[in-house]
Amino acid sequence: MDITLPSDCGNSPRLGIVGQFTVNWVNGDVNAIREWLPADATWRLIGTLGAEESAGEIGPPFAPERARITSVITHGRLASCDGYLEAGERRMDFSHVFRFASTARSAKIVELRSYCIESSAS
16 A cells, blocks of 8 residues: 655654554554553544444545545644545545643543545545
């Protein structure tokens, strides 16, 4: 799979964490995803993929051939990233909004909201 991250994605630890978490989500790597989510974390999914699901069940609705993470933004305990996935004629735009337990580098994700909209690739 062809994965593209923003060129500034490694400039701070939190940028790298959010970028890698999203790559793990794209790849369906549930074990890597769970490393950042404590048992009481909430992950709300809005859009194409349907109602709220447990973190272990969330992933793209198709196997992407290309993934573009367009931006990663962090500020204190908050972070976000957005981009899109493509496979053949399918495309899904996404945005993840993260809230970490604290500003510490090792802080886990306590809340995640994912907005996903599937459409035809252009």
